[in-house]
Amino acid sequence: MQVCHKIPKKSYFCTLCFFCKNFMRDVEVPMKKYSKTVVLFFALVGLVLTGCKGGGKDQAASDFMNDAKLVFSIGDVQVKTGEIWNAAQQQMKLVQGNEIKTGAKAQCNIAIGTDSFITVKESSHLVIEEIIKNASGTENNSLELKVGRTIVNPKKLLKGDSFRIKTPTAVAAVRGTKFVVESQPGEQMKVAVVDGKVELSRRVPALDRVDDEVIAKSEALTMLKEKVDEETIVIDANSSAFIDNKKAEAENIVINDIVAEHVETIKEELAKEKIAEKKEEMKEVQVADNQKAPEDKKEEKSKKFLKQEKDITTALASLDIMKKEKEEVVQIKIQEKIETRYVEEVKELDKAIDQAREQKLVEQKKEGAVTQLTINSPVKKSSIYVNSKFIGYDTAVLKPMPGASLTVEVMAPGFGSYKDEVTLKEGENRVLDVQLMEKAKLTIISPVSNSSIYVNSKFVGKDRVTVQPGAGKKIEIQVVSRGFKKYTAEVVLNTGESKEIKVELEQEKLLDRLNWSQNVGSQVLVDPIAYGNYLLVVAGDGSVVAMNREGARIWKANLKRGIESTPVIHEGNAYVVANNGDFYSIRITTGQISWKNKMFGALLFGSKPVIEKDTIFLATSFGRVYAFSTAGKELWHTDLENGVYSSVAYNNGKLYVGAEDHYIYAMDAKKGNVQWKFKTDSRMVSSSPMISGKTLFVGCYSGSFYAIDTDKGNEKWKFKSGDSIFSTPLISGGMVFFGSNDGNLYALSADGGKMMWKLETGSKVKSSPSTNGEFLFITSGNQIYALNMKNGGIQWTHRFDRSVKTSAGIKGNDIFVGLDSGEVASVRNSLKAVYR
Structure with a gap:
C-alpha cells in the first residue's frame, strides 16, 4: 500500500493493491503451474508503477x-x-x-x-x-x-x-x-x-x-x-x-454537497473497470499459454451509480447556472x-515595479551578471535581425557586449516593420517587447459581377479585392462594369486601419417612373402602409391584402365589411377597423386574425388608430374615444356625444380629438377625462390634429387652419384657405404643409402662420403631404408631385390614367399610391438604378 500512495493523484493505478489481492483470489492456481502467467502479470504491474513514477520524473525534467x-x-x-x-x-x-x-x-x-x-x-x-x-x-x-x-x-x-x-x-x-x-x-x-x-x-x-x-x-x-x-x-x-x-458561494456549497458522494461512486466504477481490463489482459495471456481462462460476467454500471446520476441531475436542474441558455x-x-x-x-504598483527593476540591475552589477537582450514579437513567423543579421523567428536571446550599439529590426508578413536602436549597460537584462502595427488594409466590394477594380490606376482584381496600400497617402479607387457609370472614390487610411468599401454602381440608362401596378379587385381609398418588406393595402370591399415591395401578393384576408379606416402596424400586427365597428388585429406575416373586438361606431374618412407603447387610442364616428391594450382588452372609453371623423393625436400623456361639434378636446390618456376644449369655426373631417412642440395644428371643413397652444387650449394663429380642408398637416423644417379643396398645397411658417409658398395643382387636394426628408410628396387628381420643401419647386410629376385616392406611402426609393380603378401603384422617386 505504501507504493500506491506514491503514485500521482490523477492516476487510478492506486487501485492495483486491491486488484493484486483479487487477482490471486480469482485465479486460484498453483504458482508453479502458471509461473509464466504470474511472472508476466507482475512484470506488467511493475511497468505500470514505474510508468507512474517515471511520469513525474519526466515532468520534473521539463518543468x-x-x-x-x-x-x-x-x-x-x-x-x-x-x-x-x-x-x-x-x-x-x-x-x-x-x-x-x-x-x-x-x-x-x-x-x-x-x-x-x-x-x-x-x-x-x-x-x-x-x-x-x-x-x-x-x-x-x-x-x-x-x-x-x-x-x-x-x-x-x-x-x-x-x-x-x-x-x-x-x-x-x-x-x-x-x-x-x-x-x-x-x-x-x-x-x-x-x-x-x-x-x-x-x-x-x-x-x-x-x-x-x-x-x-x-x-x-x-x-x-x-x-x-x-x-x-x-x-x-x-x-x-x-x-x-x-x-x-451558496450555489458552490450546494454543488459540493450534491456531487461529493457521486464522485466517490464514479471512482469505484472506474476502479472496477480497471480490474476488468486487467483480467481481460490476463485471459489473453492464459489463452496464449494454452490455459483455460476463467469466465467473467461483463460488469455494468451499478444501481447505486444510476440512482445517484438521476438524483443529482434533478438536484442540479434547480440551480441558476443550469437554467441559462447556451453561451448565455x-x-x-x-x-x-x-x-x-x-x-x-x-499606478502605485507601477512605481514599485520600476524600483524593483532598478534594484535588480544594481544586484546584477554586484554579482557581475551577464548582459542579455531578449526580443519578443507578438506575431508568428516574425523575422528578427540585429545589425542586419538574421538571428531567428518570434523570440531571440542575445548576450551582447555592454555599450555596443544594436540595430534591432523585426518584420512579419502583413505588418509594418519595427526598427529600434538599443544599447545595454553592463549586467543589464532587458526584454524588448516589439509592437508590430498591421498594415493598412482596404477591401473593395462591387455588387455587379465581372467588375474591374483599379487602385491608383492599377488593375488589382475583379468583384472583390483586398489590398494593403501605404498608410497616410491618398488612394484612388475606380470600379468599371459594362452598362454602368464608372465609380470613383478617394480614401486615406491610417496605420493599422482596415476599411471596407461597398461600391454602389449606377446604370447608365434611366428607369421608368412607374415601377409596377397591381389590381386588388376594388378601389383603394385609404393609404397603403409599408412595413419592412410588406405593403398592406385595404380595398373598398373589405379585403386586406399583403404584398411584397415588388407587388406580388403574399396573402389576402376578406373581412366582408366595408373599410374606410387606414390600418396601423405595430410589432408585426396590423390593426384595422371595419365600418360596422369590428376592430381586428391581424398578423402581418400570415394574415391570420389574432383577436377581434367590437366598438360603438366606426373609423371613417381614412382615420386610423394611434399606438403609444402598448396602448391603442382611437375615436369613432359615434363620438366614443377608446383605449385598448395591444392584446385587445378595453382599458377605458369616454363619450364625447359628437361624431369624430379624423384620427386622434397623442402627445406627452394627452390625447387630442377633433369632433363634429367644432371642438378640439384635450384628454388625459390614462383615464380619458377631458382637460380642456377649444372651439373652431367648423367641424373636422379627415384632417387630423398634428403636434409639434407645444403647438397643435389642424384644418377645418370651413377652410380655416388653426395653431393651438397644447397646454392652455388657446389659439396661437389662424389661416384661411379658399375651401374645405380634408388634408392632415405635415410639420417639417419649421414649416407646416397641408392641402385644400381650393386646389392648392400650402406651406406656412409654423411659428406665425405666414404663407411661405403654395402650389396650384388644378384639382382638389384632399390627400395629406408626406416626405422622405428630401422631397415633399402630394397627390391631386390623377397626379403625384415631388416638390422642393423650401420653395415648392416641382422636382418631378407622374400622371396616372385614373384618379389617385390616397396619400403617398414611402419606403426607400418606392412611392405607393392607391387608385379608384382598384390598382395599387409603385413609382420610383429616383430613376437611377443603383446596385448596392
Missing part, C-alpha cells in the same frame, strides 16, 4: 518551479510555509504552497518569474497555488485569492504562457494587462481592468478537485462543467465585472467603468 520573491512589505505580513506562519522578510524567496496574509494596515509586493508583479493589499489572504516555468521559457502561474484584494501587473504573455487569479467563485485569466481582483465573502467578487483585457470565468471549486476522467463518466457532471465553462466573459480596459459572492452569461455582470482607487493602486 521547474518559477522564481518568486517578496520584494516589499509594510505592516503585519505573514507567510505560511508548511503548517507554520512566520513574519515576512524583505527579499524572501516564495515557493508553491506558500500562503500570504496581510493585516488591516499592511500590504506587500511580490515578483514572479520574468517580469510579473502583484500587490497583496490589506486584510487579504493569498495562496501561491502554482508557479511553473518550463525549459522553453513559458510560464504558468496560478494564485488563489481567498479573501481581500490584489493588484496584478503580469509580464506580457507569450505563446504558452498563462497567469490566473482564482477566487472562491471565479477565475480571472490574463491576456497581458493590468487589473485588480477583489473578493469579499458574502459580498462581491470584482475584477477591474485598467489596461488590456481579462477573461473572467465562473469557478466551482468542487469541479476543480475532480479529474476529467471522472467528469466524463457522468452526464450530469459533464453538463454542469459545460454550463460553468460557458459562464465566461472578456473584460476590456476601463471596465469592470462582478459576481454576487453570496449567491455564487447570467452570473457575471459588466460595468462600463472602474473605480478611481483601482487606477491609483495600479
Whole structure:
C-alpha cells in the first residue's frame, strides 16, 4: 500500500493493491503451474508503477518551479510555509504552497518569474497555488485569492504562457494587462481592468478537485462543467465585472454537497473497470499459454451509480447556472467603468515595479551578471535581425557586449516593420517587447459581377479585392462594369486601419417612373402602409391584402365589411377597423386574425388608430374615444356625444380629438377625462390634429387652419384657405404643409402662420403631404408631385390614367399610391438604378 500512495493523484493505478489481492483470489492456481502467467502479470504491474513514477520524473525534467520573491512589505505580513506562519522578510524567496496574509494596515509586493508583479493589499489572504516555468521559457502561474484584494501587473504573455487569479467563485485569466481582483465573502467578487483585457470565468471549486476522467463518466457532471465553462466573459480596459459572492458561494456549497458522494461512486466504477481490463489482459495471456481462462460476467454500471446520476441531475436542474441558455452569461455582470482607487493602486504598483527593476540591475552589477537582450514579437513567423543579421523567428536571446550599439529590426508578413536602436549597460537584462502595427488594409466590394477594380490606376482584381496600400497617402479607387457609370472614390487610411468599401454602381440608362401596378379587385381609398418588406393595402370591399415591395401578393384576408379606416402596424400586427365597428388585429406575416373586438361606431374618412407603447387610442364616428391594450382588452372609453371623423393625436400623456361639434378636446390618456376644449369655426373631417412642440395644428371643413397652444387650449394663429380642408398637416423644417379643396398645397411658417409658398395643382387636394426628408410628396387628381420643401419647386410629376385616392406611402426609393380603378401603384422617386 505504501507504493500506491506514491503514485500521482490523477492516476487510478492506486487501485492495483486491491486488484493484486483479487487477482490471486480469482485465479486460484498453483504458482508453479502458471509461473509464466504470474511472472508476466507482475512484470506488467511493475511497468505500470514505474510508468507512474517515471511520469513525474519526466515532468520534473521539463518543468521547474518559477522564481518568486517578496520584494516589499509594510505592516503585519505573514507567510505560511508548511503548517507554520512566520513574519515576512524583505527579499524572501516564495515557493508553491506558500500562503500570504496581510493585516488591516499592511500590504506587500511580490515578483514572479520574468517580469510579473502583484500587490497583496490589506486584510487579504493569498495562496501561491502554482508557479511553473518550463525549459522553453513559458510560464504558468496560478494564485488563489481567498479573501481581500490584489493588484496584478503580469509580464506580457507569450505563446504558452498563462497567469490566473482564482477566487472562491471565479477565475480571472490574463491576456497581458493590468487589473485588480477583489473578493469579499458574502459580498462581491470584482475584477477591474485598467489596461488590456481579462477573461473572467465562473469557478466551482468542487469541479476543480475532480479529474476529467471522472467528469466524463457522468452526464450530469459533464453538463454542469459545460454550463460553468460557458459562464465566461472578456473584460476590456476601463471596465469592470462582478459576481454576487453570496449567491455564487451558496450555489458552490450546494454543488459540493450534491456531487461529493457521486464522485466517490464514479471512482469505484472506474476502479472496477480497471480490474476488468486487467483480467481481460490476463485471459489473453492464459489463452496464449494454452490455459483455460476463467469466465467473467461483463460488469455494468451499478444501481447505486444510476440512482445517484438521476438524483443529482434533478438536484442540479434547480440551480441558476443550469437554467441559462447556451453561451448565455447570467452570473457575471459588466460595468462600463472602474473605480478611481483601482487606477491609483495600479499606478502605485507601477512605481514599485520600476524600483524593483532598478534594484535588480544594481544586484546584477554586484554579482557581475551577464548582459542579455531578449526580443519578443507578438506575431508568428516574425523575422528578427540585429545589425542586419538574421538571428531567428518570434523570440531571440542575445548576450551582447555592454555599450555596443544594436540595430534591432523585426518584420512579419502583413505588418509594418519595427526598427529600434538599443544599447545595454553592463549586467543589464532587458526584454524588448516589439509592437508590430498591421498594415493598412482596404477591401473593395462591387455588387455587379465581372467588375474591374483599379487602385491608383492599377488593375488589382475583379468583384472583390483586398489590398494593403501605404498608410497616410491618398488612394484612388475606380470600379468599371459594362452598362454602368464608372465609380470613383478617394480614401486615406491610417496605420493599422482596415476599411471596407461597398461600391454602389449606377446604370447608365434611366428607369421608368412607374415601377409596377397591381389590381386588388376594388378601389383603394385609404393609404397603403409599408412595413419592412410588406405593403398592406385595404380595398373598398373589405379585403386586406399583403404584398411584397415588388407587388406580388403574399396573402389576402376578406373581412366582408366595408373599410374606410387606414390600418396601423405595430410589432408585426396590423390593426384595422371595419365600418360596422369590428376592430381586428391581424398578423402581418400570415394574415391570420389574432383577436377581434367590437366598438360603438366606426373609423371613417381614412382615420386610423394611434399606438403609444402598448396602448391603442382611437375615436369613432359615434363620438366614443377608446383605449385598448395591444392584446385587445378595453382599458377605458369616454363619450364625447359628437361624431369624430379624423384620427386622434397623442402627445406627452394627452390625447387630442377633433369632433363634429367644432371642438378640439384635450384628454388625459390614462383615464380619458377631458382637460380642456377649444372651439373652431367648423367641424373636422379627415384632417387630423398634428403636434409639434407645444403647438397643435389642424384644418377645418370651413377652410380655416388653426395653431393651438397644447397646454392652455388657446389659439396661437389662424389661416384661411379658399375651401374645405380634408388634408392632415405635415410639420417639417419649421414649416407646416397641408392641402385644400381650393386646389392648392400650402406651406406656412409654423411659428406665425405666414404663407411661405403654395402650389396650384388644378384639382382638389384632399390627400395629406408626406416626405422622405428630401422631397415633399402630394397627390391631386390623377397626379403625384415631388416638390422642393423650401420653395415648392416641382422636382418631378407622374400622371396616372385614373384618379389617385390616397396619400403617398414611402419606403426607400418606392412611392405607393392607391387608385379608384382598384390598382395599387409603385413609382420610383429616383430613376437611377443603383446596385448596392
